[in-house]
Amino acid sequence: MQLPGLLAHMADKPSIFPVAIAHTAAELPFLPLGMITAYLRQWREGSLAERFAIEPLVLAGVEGDSLESVGNRLQRGNASAYLLSSYVWNHALNLELAARIKQDNPLAIIILGGPEVPKYAGETEAFLREHPFIDIAVLGEGEVSCAEIMHSLSSDETRPGDALHAVNGIVFRSSDGDIVRTGERDRIIDVNALPSPYLSGEFDDWFHDIDYTVLETNRGCPYGCTYCDWGSATLQKVTKFSPERVVAEIEYIASRRANHIFIADANFGMLEQDIEIAQALVEVRARTGYPKRLYTNFAKNGGRRLMQVIKILHEGGLLPTGIIALQTTDEATLKAIKRDNIRTSTYEKMMEYFSSEGIPMASDIMIGLPGQTVDSLQSDLQFCFDWKVSANGNYTSMMPNAPMAEKNYREEFRIEVDDEGLIASTSSFSSADLSYMKALYLTYQFFVRLGVMKYYLYYLQLEHAVPALELLRRWLDAVIAGDPSVPVSNRLYREVFAIETRSGHWALMSWGEEAEFFFQDLETFCHEMYAFTQREFHIALDEDVFATLVNTQCAVTPRIGRTYPYVATLPHDATRYFQQLKSAPSLAHLNDNFTPLKQFPAGKLKIAPYVTRKSVKFMKLDGHSDDWEYRSALRFY
Numbered sequence: 001m002q003l004p005g006l007l008a009h010m011a012d013k014p015s016i017f018p019v020a021i022a023h024t025a026a027e028l029p030f031l032p033l034g035m036i037t038a039y040l041r042q043w044r045e046g047s048l049a050e051r052f053a054i055e056p057l058v059l060a061g062v063e064g065d066s067l068e069s070v071g072n073r074l075q076r077g078n079a080s081a082y083l084l085s086s087y088v089w090n091h092a093l094n095l096e097l098a099a100r101i102k103q104d105n106p107l108a109i110i111i112l113g114g115p116e117v118p119k120y121a122g123e124t125e126a127f128l129r130e131h132p133f134i135d136i137a138v139l140g141e142g143e144v145s146c147a148e149i150m151h152s153l154s155s156d157e158t159r160p161g162d163a164l165h166a167v168n169g170i171v172f173r174s175s176d177g178d179i180v181r182t183g184e185r186d187r188i189i190d191v192n193a194l195p196s197p198y199l200s201g202e203f204d205d206w207f208h209d210i211d212y213t214v215l216e217t218n219r220g221c222p223y224g225c226t227y228c229d230w231g232s233a234t235l236q237k238v239t240k241f242s243p244e245r246v247v248a249e250i251e252y253i254a255s256r257r258a259n260h261i262f263i264a265d266a267n268f269g270m271l272e273q274d275i276e277i278a279q280a281l282v283e284v285r286a287r288t289g290y291p292k293r294l295y296t297n298f299a300k301n302g303g304r305r306l307m308q309v310i311k312i313l314h315e316g317g318l319l320p321t322g323i324i325a326l327q328t329t330d331e332a333t334l335k336a337i338k339r340d341n342i343r344t345s346t347y348e349k350m351m352e353y354f355s356s357e358g359i360p361m362a363s364d365i366m367i368g369l370p371g372q373t374v375d376s377l378q379s380d381l382q383f384c385f386d387w388k389v390s391a392n393g394n395y396t397s398m399m400p401n402a403p404m405a406e407k408n409y410r411e412e413f414r415i416e417v418d419d420e421g422l423i424a425s426t427s428s429f430s431s432a433d434l435s436y437m438k439a440l441y442l443t444y445q446f447f448v449r450l451g452v453m454k455y456y457l458y459y460l461q462l463e464h465a466v467p468a469l470e471l472l473r474r475w476l477d478a479v480i481a482g483d484p485s486v487p488v489s490n491r492l493y494r495e496v497f498a499i500e501t502r503s504g505h506w507a508l509m510s511w512g513e514e515a516e517f518f519f520q521d522l523e524t525f526c527h528e529m530y531a532f533t534q535r536e537f538h539i540a541l542d543e544d545v546f547a548t549l550v551n552t553q554c555a556v557t558p559r560i561g562r563t564y565p566y567v568a569t570l571p572h573d574a575t576r577y578f579q580q581l582k583s584a585p586s587l588a589h590l591n592d593n594f595t596p597l598k599q600f601p602a603g604k605l606k607i608a609p610y611v612t613r614k615s616v617k618f619m620k621l622d623g624h625s626d627d628w629e630y631r632s633a634l635r636f637y
């Protein structure tokens with residue numbers, strides 16, 4: 001196949017088609033493609049734009065948009081270059097689309113970039129061999145590489161094939177069929193020299209009233225966690241976009257009413273300029289109503305700036321919870337994943353701060369890391385419980401360009417990967433252990449995060465020294481064994497948890513009408529759970545105390561047919577009781593003045609305003625919000 005130089009021999013001006021394809025609108029990779037086409041347009045005073053028709057971004061794949069119809073929207077029969085952007089969530093679609101384009105138009109040149117393109121020596125070559133319809137794989141940052149590729153493709157001064165050898169950071173198929181890897185591509189230092197696709201009008205035709213958009217304020221990450229795509233040394237330098245540019249982008253995004261904004265940084269809140277950016281976000285939101293909510297990865301250093309940034313965003317309504325990217329507290333695991341430079345004590349400092357500001361907290365916890373065990377996951381969840389942090393579990397995937405994907409590392413930790421690219425086992429846990437860990441996390445998610453037994457569990461730990469995760473683990477063991485003394489639990493586990501039907505990348509709970517038996521009669525489950533606790537931990541509760549806990553749990557949990565406002569009568573005022581915990585950073589901070597529940601007089605708990613439910617169906621869509629438990633004066637996260 002003759003590739004380089006080919007486009008130069010076409011009579012018409014050949015086209016460059018950037019195609020963003022994904023299953024959902026929220027996953028469309030329009031930002032990277034927009035960064036690239038905006039750069040191509042202005043490269044060397046528009047010299048590429050003179051030689052190519054740089055087409056507007058094609059958005060594809062969403063809402064039943066078939067590959068066939070995408071193909072029809074792309075030019076055929078002419079030599080065109082197609083830019084495709086691959087992430088773990090749309091890679092398969094890109095491959096299918098690329099194969100189809102090539103089949104329809106053998107002269108097409110397919111250029112694939114993005115983090116899902118394997119970059120390690122030997123692996124990109126194998127990838128191109130396996131996918132003969134991909135012509136050029138771009139490794140790392142794409143703007144400059146892509147401009148140079150296009151320049152070399154349009155050059156007719158050299159023999160086909162020669163010019164691409166001079167473009168660093170790519171792997172391509174040469175004219176004699178060899179697969180060629182070129183030299184390393186340097187990181188782009190002056191990222192401000194890259195035009196903003198928002199501000200240069202790249203998205204103007206379609207960017208309005210969208211749900212979800214992405215914004216970069218810097219690139220790179222100084223840490224090197226082995227499971228992460230950013231863990232490689234080349235990405236450790238942080239390059240910054242100017243705050244003026246970022247603020248102008250925020251204005252653009254808000255003026256076009258984008259609901260949610262994802263700041264693509266690895267450590268938002270690490271730099272001084274992030275304070276200015278956070279202030280601008282809040283100010284623009286107050287003025288325009290947009291964006292409504294912000295998502296990002298926050299800095300891990302626990303510094304002053306981070307605290308300030310989170311406070312600004314929380315008070316400005318953009319961030320419901322402070323997010324702590326804990327992942328694990330286990331020393332052996334932190335060492336294995338080379339994250340031991342981020343100290344757990346730093347997180348503790350952050351949590352004390354958030355608590356003093358009254359900001360609820362959530363944290364990411366990884367499931368399936370090398371070095372992890374069932375016990376260490378239990379400790380991590382217990383740690384989050386103790387610090388009143390809502391733990392958001394994520395299964396660990398093997399990203400092709402993470403240090404964890406390197407052969408030696410994989411061998412050292414005996415890492416096995418399943419069909420979906422998720423870690424299946426390592427030297428520290430078997431696949432059976434992993435299934436158990438997933439079940440333990442779902443158990444925690446159901447009873448603590450979603451609030452189903454949260455107040456009962458906090459009370460037991462506070463007053464009877466029953467560690468919440470120990471109780472949950474024993475409960476899990478009992479239902480796995482089918483213990484006949486817990487019939488409601490057994491049914492809940494088999495029919496609602498239905499572990500064997502849950503697959504995929506997300507550790508998120510959902511259920512349908514099959515859960516009705518459980519939620520419509522939560523009282524029966526509470527009694528069963530109490531009997532189980534008595535048996536396992538030999539404790540007894542005062543009748544009124546138990547009634548308070550049952551009424552509390554039933555009040556905060558949705559139930560079909562209940563009208564609101566709903567007022568629960570409590571023999572002891574649970575709201576005032578848990579206020580003690582609400583105002584302390586962690587359980588360990590509660591001092592001798594702590595007053596037991598039974599010393600509180602009777603109280604009421606009001607739940608309002610909610611609409612009367614006709615169904616108990618639930619789907620948790622977002623890892624960082626806990627949206628099953630009703631909000632009330634009682635709730636502390």
Ligand code: B12
Nearest residue numbers: 026027028032083085087088089113114115141142229264
């Ligand atoms: C925003 C984001 C999301 C958004 C995506 C929204 C969207 N519409 O794109 C959402 C929330 C959906 C998301 C979810 C997840 N994400 Co995410 N996400 C990101 C994030 C923070 C920004 C991506 C981005 O747009 N960056 C800005 C662009 C400009 O930079 P870039 O991606 O580096 O692109 C450059 C190059 O790759 C290259 N390039 C890219 N495309 C192309 C195309 C061509 C033709 C060329 C030449 C070059 C090129 O040039 C670009 C410019 O220099 C990245 C981290 C990061 N900052 O990169 C993680 C990241 C992409 N996510 C990652 C992961 C793992 C996930 C999850 C699986 C996490 C999880 N377990 O929850 C989920 C998966 C979702 C799913 N449905 O399965 C990994 C992906 C690894 C991979 N191999 O794909 C990343 C890299 C984070 C990491 N820590 O490693 N994510």
Ligand code: SF4
Nearest residue numbers: 221223225228231266
């Ligand atoms: S996990 Fe976070 S801190 Fe670690 S390398 Fe990736 S982005 Fe950086």
